[in-house]
């Protein structure tokens with residue numbers, strides 16, 4: 001059965017019927033890689049913090065937040081899929097691991113910060129493969145201005161400065177309108193203010209991209225001399241409008257690296273700064289796993305050691321669906337980081353008994369050594385026992 005409480009970062013929290021946080025994930029919570037001196041994520045944080053040197057820099061907020069903070073305060077609808085226990089990690093019904101750094105927007109704005117960066121570990125339940133890991137890192141950046149003539153003068157001056165920097169630089173930008181019928185300004189905003197602020201967001205981020213990827217001396221880019229290509233795309237987030245995604249052309253591929261937009265006024269009202277207007281972005285680390293301590297290295301998503309494949313076929317318990325993310329968390333919990341990939345290779349429903357049969361293929365592999373077949377069998381045995389105990393499956 002489940003423990004009556006979980007100990008996280010030195011404190012104890014009661015569990016309940018929706019607790020789904022596993023020991024494998026719990027063990028990673030204290031790591032805080034983005035604050036380790038020699039870790040690439042820390043280097044990346046330093047680069048971005050130096051670019052935004054006049055912003056307040058935050059990097060030690062607890063990953064435990066209420067669902068209210070993670071979702072409701074940011075205008076997520078009640079039926080948003082992200083809230084599901086299959087998609088997020090819950091300690092109990094009132095406490096979860098943040099799924100994004102935006103969960104801290106209201107509290108930071110409420111402190112009176114009007115330009116800030118916040119770096120943090122974030123958690124999402126997902127399938128297991130070479131490009132998905134349940135823990136990753138994000139950096140939230142935000143800037144708000146007085147929603148009046150003085151604030152807009154500040155925006156216009158900053159826009160002129162940034163436009164000047166970008167005009168001299170080797171950067172090619174594919175843009176979309178700042179505001180469009182499909183990506184509207186908010187009803188409570190003066191349309192001219194929304195335009196100026198959205199433009200400031202774009203100029204500010206184009207300038208950051210230049211610092212990170214541009215030119216031969218580009219932070220992590222190690223550019224090839226060709227101009228940097230940045231692409232803006234209309235997007236949707238419950239807590240911004242208009243909203244955008246940004247992609248950068250890096251080593252032959254378009255990489256989606258951030259989401260952004262003009263902050264929903266409801267967020268600023270909740271934060272007690274109703275007379276401000278501004279923007280926010282959330283930069284995802286996944287694009288940048290490829291550089292190490294001040295030096296770009298070739299990204300190795302996969303281990304150079306051999307794979308060991310094991311299949312498990314089973315009938316699910318009568319009337320009980322087994323979500324793929326539940327299966328993956330059992331594997332992750334038993335195998336830790338010795339699992340690289342989980343694939344569903346067979347599925348059918350028996351026409352007479354109506355029972356579901358599933359077969360998963362698990363790829364066991366270590367990043368730093370050769371895994372023996374005996375060791376993989378041992379782990380697989382534990383996976384099978386856990387499936388029987390926790391989900392009542394019948395092995396075929």
Ligand code: PHE
Pocket residue numbers: 099100101102237240258259260261280281282283
């Ligand atoms: N929090 C969003 C995500 O994780 C990104 C985002 C941040 C979008 C800030 C808009 C503004 O996908």
